[in-house]
Amino acid sequence: MRISPQISELVLTALKTSDDAEQQALVQLTTGRRVNVASDDPAAAALEVNLSSQMNNCDQFLRSISSISSELQTADSSLNSAVAPLQRAISLGVEGANGTLSQPDRATLAQEVRGISQQMLNVANLSYNGTYVFAGTANSQPPYVLDPTVPGGVRYQGNNGINEVEVEDGQTVAVNQPGSQLFSAAGANVFVALDDLATALENPGSTTGDIGDATNEVRVAYDQLNSARSFYGNTINQLTSSQDFLNSEKLQLSSQQNSTVGVDITTAAANLSSAEAARDATVQAAASLNNISLMDYLSPLQTP
C-alpha cells in the first residue's frame, strides 16, 4: 500500500489532540474542578446547581439562626430576671399572711409588691432592635399599657401571633412567645395577681385567708411564667443543635460537591504529564521526519 506522503496533517492533529489534553488538565489543576462548563459533565453540572443552592441555604440558615439567637437570648435572660422578684412577692405574701403583722407593716409590704409589678411591666415591655419582644406579632408598640379600667390596671394590647423561621430545610422553629402566654395568661395574670396581693395587703379588713388566696394567685401566675419561659431555653437549645446539623451538612455537601465536580489532583497531574510527553514525542517525530528526503541524496544530479 502506498503510504500517504502528507504527514503534516497527521502531525497537526496529533499536536492538537495533545494540546487539548494538556489544556484540559491545566484548567482542571488551576481551577481544582473537573467540571468547568456544563458540557464537561452535564449530569454533574445539573447536580451542582442543587448542591450549591443547598450549600447557600445552609449558610443562610446559619445566618438566620445567629440573628434570632441573640433576640431569644435577650428575651430569655430578661425573663430570668423576672423570676427572683416574683419569688420575692410570694414570700412577701406569706409574710403578710402572718396574723401578728400590723397594718402599717402590711402597707409597706404592699408598696414593695407594687414596685415588683412595675418591674414586671418593664420586663414585659422589653424591646429589641425597635420591636417589642413579648407583643406577639403586633410588636411595633409596647404590649402592656397602664389602664385603670381593667383588672390589675395593666392592659395587654399585643396579640397571640407567633412567628416561625425556617432553620433547616423544611424545618421551622417558633421564635417568640406572646405576652398573653407569659404575663397575662387567663387565670394566671401576673399583673392582676400582684395587684390583688397588694390590694389585700393594703386593705385593713383583709383576713390572713384573703392574703393567702392572693399569694396563691401570684404563685399560679409565677408557675405559668416559669413554665412558659422555658420555651426560650428550649428554642435556644434547638437552634444550637440545628447549627451543629447545618455545619456537618455543609461539610457533607461540600464533599459531595467535590466528588461531583472537583478534580482528582493525582489524575489531573498524571494527565498533564502524559499529554506533555505525547506532545514532545510528536514534535520530535515530526522534526526527524522532515529531515529525511530523497532530494537530499540526489542533488546535484550529474550527467555521466
Next chain:
Amino acid sequence: MGGLVGSMWIALNALQAQEAGLQTATNNIANLNTPGYSRQRPVLEQADPVLDGNIVLGGGVELEGIESLRSNLLDLQISEETQQQGNSQAFVNAMQQVQTLFPDDTTGIGQQISAFFQSLNSLSTDPSNLTLRQGVLTSAGDMASAFNNAAGQLTGVRQQLDNDVQQQVQEVNQLTQQIASINVKLAEFSSTGQDYGSFLDERSQLIQQLSGIIDLSQINDGTSLTLTTRQGTPLVVDAQAYTLSTALDTDGVQHIYSSQGEDITAKISGGQLGGMLQVRDQAVPSLQSQLDSLAGGMVQALNTAHQLGTDLNGNPGGDLFTPVTGQGAAADMAVAFTDPQLLAASSDGSSGSNGNLANLSAVANQAVSKGMTPAAAYANVVFQAGMAISNGNTELNASNAMLQQLQQQRSSISGVSLDEEASSLLLYQRAYQAAAEAISTVNQMLQEAMTMGGGA
C-alpha cells in the same frame, strides 16, 4: 519501417515521452502543497509493432496522455463526512456560546433564585425591618435581571446565527456558481478528449467546501454533475447553478428558499448551515421556552403567595412581580414595586408577622415549570445545554477522526510524494539521456553509412 531511420523515430518518441514524464513530475512537485491536487503521471504505452518481413520489431513508446490519480468513491465519502463535520462544528461552536449564559456563579440564574429565597429567610427573622425588606426586593430584582440577561443573550445568539445563515447561503450561491462555470470548461475540454485533471481537482475542492456548508447529494458520471441537497433541492445541474435565497419570515428569522421559491429551511440537515439552523431553530428556542416557563411559573406562584399576605401598611398584598406568562416571560420579568413597605410579609395583618413569607418560601418547593421546582427546572436547562454540546463534541470528534482517515486514504492515492517525484526525475532524466545517446549513435551510424556511399 525498420532500419536506422526507424530507430531514429523510436528514440525521438522516447525523448518526448521522457520529457512528458519530467513535466508531470515537475508539475507534481510544483503542486506539492496545492489543496485538493491529485498527483499526475504520464500514461506510456508500447507503440504498435513494426512488421519487417516475418519479423516483428518493437515500435517504441507512445505517450497516451496524462492521468490524474484519484478515487471518486473517496471524494464522495469525504464530502459526506465533511457535511457531518461542518454540522457538528457549527452546532458545538454556537452552543458553547449558549452554555456560557448559564454559569454556576453569582451571575447565574440558579444562584439568583437561591439568593432570592435566602433573602426571604433573612427577612423572616425580623419581618418589619426595612433593610431586610429592601434586601428581598433587591434579590428579586437581581433574579429578574438574571432571567432578562439570559433571555436577551439567547435572542442575541439567535440573531447572530441568523446573520451567519444569510452569509452561508451567499457562500453556497458563490460556490455553486463556480462549480457550474467549471462544468462549462469541463464540457469543452472533454469534447477534445484531453486531460482535464486540474479542473476536476478544482471542482472536487469546491464540492468539499460546499459540503462543509450544506448537505449534498451528488450524481457524478465523470464530466456531467448534478448536485442537490439531500432532500432534492437542485443546486447545480451541469452548467446551471440554482441560487438559494433568504427572506425574513413571520417567526422573525431568515428562511431559506430554493430557486423555485420553496421554503427549505427545515429540510437542511447537514453542513455548517444545518448546525446553525439546528441551534437557531431548535436548541435555542427550546432553552428559551424552558426559561420562559420557569420565569412565568415562578412569577405566578410568587404573586399568588404574595397576595395572601398583608403589607407593612396593613393593606392586602398585590403582585410581587409584573404578571408575565408564556413566550417572553423571562425577558420581561420585573419586580412590580420599589417600596419595601409594600412587601406582604404578614399573615395576620400585624406588622411583626412573618407568616406570609413562609408562603413565598414554599414556592421553592413547588412545581412551577413542567412539574419541576425552580432549582430543578434551572438544573434541567443547564443539563440540556451541556448535554447538547457534549453529544455534539462526541459527534464532532468522531467526524474529525473519520475525516482525517479518509483524507489520509485520499492522500495515499492522490498525494504528491517528494521522494517518489525525486526518483521519477532521476528515471526520466536517465531515460532521456539514454534516448539522446541512442539518437546520437544512430546519427553516427547514418553518417558512417553515408560516408560509405560517398567514398571519402
